Amino acid sequence: xxxxxxxxxxxxxxxxxxxxxxxxxxxxxxxxxxxxxxxxxxxxxxxxxxxxxxxxxxxxxxxxxxxxxxxxxxxxxxxxxxxxxxxxxxxxxxxxxxxxxxxxxxxxxxxxxxxxxxxxxxxxxxxxxxxxxxxxxxxxxxxxxxxxxxxxxxxxxxxxxxxxxxxxxxxxxxxxxxxxxxxxxxxxxxxxxxxxxxxxxxxxxxxxxxxxxxxxxxxxxxxxxxxxxxxxxxxxxxxxxxxxxxxxxxxxxxxxxxxxxxxxxxxxxxxxxxxxxxxxxxxxxxxxxxxxxxxxxxxxxxxxxxxxxxxxxxxxxxxxxxxxxxxxxxx
Amino acid sequence: xxxxxxxxxxxxxxxxxxxxxxxxxxxxxxxxxxxxxxxxxxxxxxxxxxxxxxxxxxxxxxxxxxxxxxxxxxxxxxxxxxxxxxxxxxxxxxxxxxxxxxxxxxxxxxxxxxxxxxxxxxxxxxxxxxxxxxxxxxxxxxxxxxxxxxxxxxxxxxxxxxxxxxxxxxxxxxxxxxxxxxxxxxxxxxxxxxxxxxxxxxxxxxxxxxxxxxxxxxxxxxxxxxxxxxxxxxxxxxxxxxxxxxxxxxxxxxxxxxxxxxxxxxxxxxxxxxxxxxxxxxxxxxxxxxx
Numbered sequence: 001x002x003x004x005x006x007x008x009x010x011x012x013x014x015x016x017x018x019x020x021x022x023x024x025x026x027x028x029x030x031x032x033x034x035x036x037x038x039x040x041x042x043x044x045x046x047x048x049x050x051x052x053x054x055x056x057x058x059x060x061x062x063x064x065x066x067x068x069x070x071x072x073x074x075x076x077x078x079x080x081x082x083x084x085x086x087x088x089x090x091x092x093x094x095x096x097x098x099x100x101x102x103x104x105x106x107x108x109x110x111x112x113x114x115x116x117x118x119x120x121x122x123x124x125x126x127x128x129x130x131x132x133x134x135x136x137x138x139x140x141x142x143x144x145x146x147x148x149x150x151x152x153x154x155x156x157x158x159x160x161x162x163x164x165x166x167x168x169x170x171x172x173x174x175x176x177x178x179x180x181x182x183x184x185x186x187x188x189x190x191x192x193x194x195x196x197x198x199x200x201x202x203x204x205x206x207x208x209x210x211x212x213x214x215x216x217x218x219x220x221x222x223x224x225x226x227x228x229x230x231x232x233x234x235x236x237x238x239x240x241x242x243x244x245x246x247x248x249x250x251x252x253x254x255x256x257x258x259x260x261x262x263x264x265x266x267x268x269x270x271x272x273x274x275x276x277x278x279x280x281x282x283x284x285x286x287x288x289x290x291x292x293x294x295x296x297x298x299x300x301x302x303x304x305x306x307x308x309x310x311x312x313x314x315x316x317x318x319x320x321x322x323x324x325x326x327x328x329x330x331x
Numbered sequence: 332x333x334x335x336x337x338x339x340x341x342x343x344x345x346x347x348x349x350x351x352x353x354x355x356x357x358x359x360x361x362x363x364x365x366x367x368x369x370x371x372x373x374x375x376x377x378x379x380x381x382x383x384x385x386x387x388x389x390x391x392x393x394x395x396x397x398x399x400x401x402x403x404x405x406x407x408x409x410x411x412x413x414x415x416x417x418x419x420x421x422x423x424x425x426x427x428x429x430x431x432x433x434x435x436x437x438x439x440x441x442x443x444x445x446x447x448x449x450x451x452x453x454x455x456x457x458x459x460x461x462x463x464x465x466x467x468x469x470x471x472x473x474x475x476x477x478x479x480x481x482x483x484x485x486x487x488x489x490x491x492x493x494x495x496x497x498x499x500x501x502x503x504x505x506x507x508x509x510x511x512x513x514x515x516x517x518x519x520x521x522x523x524x525x526x527x528x529x530x531x532x533x534x535x536x537x538x539x540x541x542x543x544x545x546x547x548x549x550x551x552x553x554x555x556x557x558x559x560x561x562x563x564x565x566x567x568x569x570x571x572x573x574x575x576x577x578x579x580x581x582x583x584x585x586x587x588x589x590x591x592x593x594x595x596x597x598x599x600x601x602x603x604x605x606x607x608x609x610x611x612x613x614x615x616x617x618x619x620x621x622x
């Protein structure tokens with residue numbers, strides 16, 4: 001067995017450089033800005049894509065890095081969405097503090113449920129996350145004096161950002177607002193996954209027993225990550241509320257929990273950029289297919305998912321890696 | 332007092348019928364998940380297929396009810412074998428996430444195919460005339476079709492138990508659930524066993540979907556709409572168990588009917604609360620074992 005000190009210097013160098021920014025990491029942001037200027041008619045869809053990327057990125061922290069398989073992440077998205085909506089309806093129309101409040105409420109919910117749920121694993125954990133999300137949805141449905149129930153929460157108005165930028169009809173403000181929020185969240189998640197805390201999460205995913213053996217506080221680490229991810233999901237939900245100025249029960253649905261999981265796996269979980277690939281791919285494919293084949297579009301999406309699950313076990317980014325490796329070997 | 336007794340009997344009766352359908356559909360999922368560790372979220376698609384085949388045969392071709400059920404069961408089993416051999420078996424060693432991606436993809440395809448072939452509306456099941464109307468027991472009358480569901484379900488459950496407890500095939504399945512490597516070492520052909528079990532589970536699901544079409548409404552979104560209930564039955568019952576899902580289906584069926592009857596304003600809230608409580612108390616389900 002070779003120790004790290006005997007490892008080739010190049011490998012040590014690579015480890016030391018891992019957290020530094022690479023030029024290619026600017027690509028998603030350049031593409032996003034380019035889309036803003038190139039497709040002014042599609043900014044409504046673009047805003048939704050950005051919000052979903054943020055949602056999927058928050059999931060990546062716990063599912064991709066922490067290995068927590070959840071089918072109930074919409075609980076936090078929905079709670080954030082309703083928090084922002086209820087605040088706005090009752091006169092608190094300032095958007096940034098609305099985002100913070102939504103993130104805080106979702107984080108509290110995440111920590112409380114995480115402390116209970118994260119003691120389990122596998123199918124049990126998957127079912128518990130699903131069941132908690134369904135309970136919250138039923139609760140929101142019944143608390144109609146607060147949430148509007150099945151009719152949705154209407155009459156939301158949001159003040160201009162910093163008192164300067166109004167949410168316009170063309171969604172220019174919405175798009176840039178969501179983009180800015182996503183950028184900040186990405187910086188945060190990126191810092192987390194490269195920190196010792198983030199590395200220990202990966203350790204827990206790979207081998208819980210070893211992490212326990214070396215004295216890592218597994219439950220606390222998982223609950224912390226779960227709370228952070230919940231906060232980011234809540235912010236994503238609040239962004240949707242503020243840009244759409246409407247909240248429906250759909251934000252808490254099982255379909256939304258499932259969709260975010262498959263979008264992330266489609267791109268590649270546990271790689272930070274899976275969300276940036278999977279979400280646009282899924283949502284644009286869905287948008288185009290739904291337009292062309294309003295009834296049968298789900299066949300196309302379904303075949304895409306089946307093909308990726310059989311052909312690229314680590315999502316689309318995995319295919320990219322394999323292609324890059326082959327090219328390098330030939331060169 | 333009589334009214335209370337009457338509603339209690341009514342809840343127990345309808346709950347029992349619902350439980351039979353839930354069990355028929357879910358038991359295959361429990362065995363395949365216990366046996367192969369495969370997260371098959373698309374299991375409900377086999378139930379939907381059974382329902383569609385039976386109803387189409389009865390409504391379009393006037394095929395008698397029992398024959399339609401038989402064909403539906405065989406169709407479910409046949410599709411099970413086909414998909415298991417061509418697709419599912421490729422993903423046995425794969426990650427949970429990949430299996431989730433694959434089976435949700437299957438649900439999407441199944442939903443679109445159902446919408447294409449049978450349209451978006453739910454398909455009504457018309458039971459044959461001898462199962463319509465009421466069935467008189469000495470103290471009150473019961474709907475005949477639901478009574479049939481309970482009796483037929485009880486017979487099938489008994490057959491299934493006997494089959495898995497008393498036959499060679501059943502012993503092999505139990506051995507493989509307990510310890511797959513050991514089962515392989517003593518010469519059990521586990522790959523063939525997986526295919527057979529998968530076919531059995533899909534066939535039973537198809538039968539459940541067919542006879543239960545008047546309880547679990549049959550529309551294109553069936554596989555996703557009822558997935559949560561199937562998963563609850565499996566998780567609460569315990570993976571790989573035959574008895575567990577039955578107890579879980581009984582509890583879920585009667586509780587669901589009971590709460591909807593007595594406290595309709597709370598919807599399914601209590602069902603989820605009960606599931607949460609059971610899984611926190613016994614994380615591997617009522618009859619599951621830690622592995």
